[in-house]
Amino acid sequence: MQARGSGAAIDDQTFSEVLGTVPVPKGHEVLIKVSAASINPVDTKMRMRTPSTEHITPGLDTCGIIAELGDEVRSFNKGDRVYFMGQPKYSGSFAQYQLADARTIALAPDLCSDAEAATLPVAAFTAYDAIFTRLGYIASANANTECTILIIGGAGGVGSMAIQLAKWAGLTVIATASRDETAEWCKDLGADHVINHHHDMTEQIRNIDMHWMHSIFCTTHLSKHWATMAALIRPQGSVVLIDDPEEPLDIRMFKTKSVNLCWEYALVRTMYDTSDVHMQGFILAKIAQLVDTLQVRSPLTETYYGLTVKNVQKAHVLQESGKMVGKQAIVIGE
Known part of the structure; x- marks a missing residue:
């Protein structure tokens, strides 16, 4: 074909x-x-x-x-x-x-x-490599129970695998979805909380008694969520990206928190x-x-x-x- x-x-x-x-x-x-x-x-x-x-x-x-x-x-x-x-x-x-x-x-x-x-292969490998290689979490059951991760775009292929792998590794998982169908999908895969990425994510995170995320995995619409990620990531936290930005982005907004920004590209090796x-x-x-x-x-x-x-x-x-x-x-x- x-x-x-x-x-x-x-x-x-x-x-x-x-x-x-x-x-x-x-x-x-x-x-x-x-x-x-x-x-x-x-x-x-x-x-x-x-x-x-x-x-x-x-x-x-x-x-x-x-x-x-x-x-x-x-x-x-x-x-x-x-x-x-x-x-x-x-x-x-x-x-x-x-x-x-x-x-x-x-x-x-x-x-x-x-x-x-x-x-x-692509979805699971990308999620695994992003979480355990780029973000540096321990690839073992329940080994990261003190940490939180925000997965933006939880219902897609990569997001679906990232939710499961993060939960297996013990992280508290907050996934984003914008429809009832996709929200239920994320919950079924094990997400602890599901928020709507079309609404104010910072406010929704605060409403579930959280302030900053230890890490963020952005699988989609990178440009749209750039400023929100800068606001939600904890000082010295880590953000991993796979989506292409739509325009040049201001990396300086992550500077004062000494954030580790990295890309995951499954085909790099x-x-x-x-x-x-x-x-x-x-x-x-x-x-x-x-x-x-x-x-x-x-x-x-x-x-x-x-x-x-x-x-x-x-x-x-x-x-x-x-x-x-x-x-x-x-x-x-x-």
Whole structure:
């Protein structure tokens, strides 16, 4: 499946089925027969940023079966059911076969269907890396019980996983949502409090007898919430960001509190081939363990069957609607 680059609205020409060749894995690569793929906000952004004269194979989330191994792969076998997050140098997951770096994959959770497993890599990895690597919390059950975290955008894919992981680690979680449906979703995932990000968040935090947050994880509308985050973060607290700002922002408002501001970008290790690229596979293995021990669950809310233009188009339209709860998956099939 290919997508035509375009910043415009989706039309009948945006997606097309293309017959390609099956790639051959080399070195530490593996060839995956794709069982299911998921969609993320970054997929729509990548399509919009691609020139209209170019085509890409979208999709960063994959669950599938290892079909072939490169000659340097020792940690996996043909037939293993794995899940992983793609990387820019390979074609995407909206295909029947896909290459992956063996260092970035993990055995899929046993308790998940293919569709459920496919929704996890990008969202769960981003949330885990943001909370435990960037914010520095201890990645252990109930190890951070004295700390609070505000998760802005709790009902999206990353927010859904961040709520669960933060609760597992013992944090008091305040999530934001703006509709009854999304508020209930956040509560069901374990949020201790849910506030509305369309209203005065500072006032709502004060109304639940809190003053400052130890940390803030902003998953969406960064520019809109910039000043509010500066007001709510505690002195020497930490803020982690994944959303792109709409315009230049004044970082000076965080200065007097000595706030640690950091970005989480899930693809950084594979994009720059960092020395810790293996952490992608390690973290996904940890997440699979948490799923199989019922500590966290997949954020799947919508499943499509068949890799068709119609299904991919529907998934992208819903992703761009601003009303997405959880995540969508496409079961590829034969």
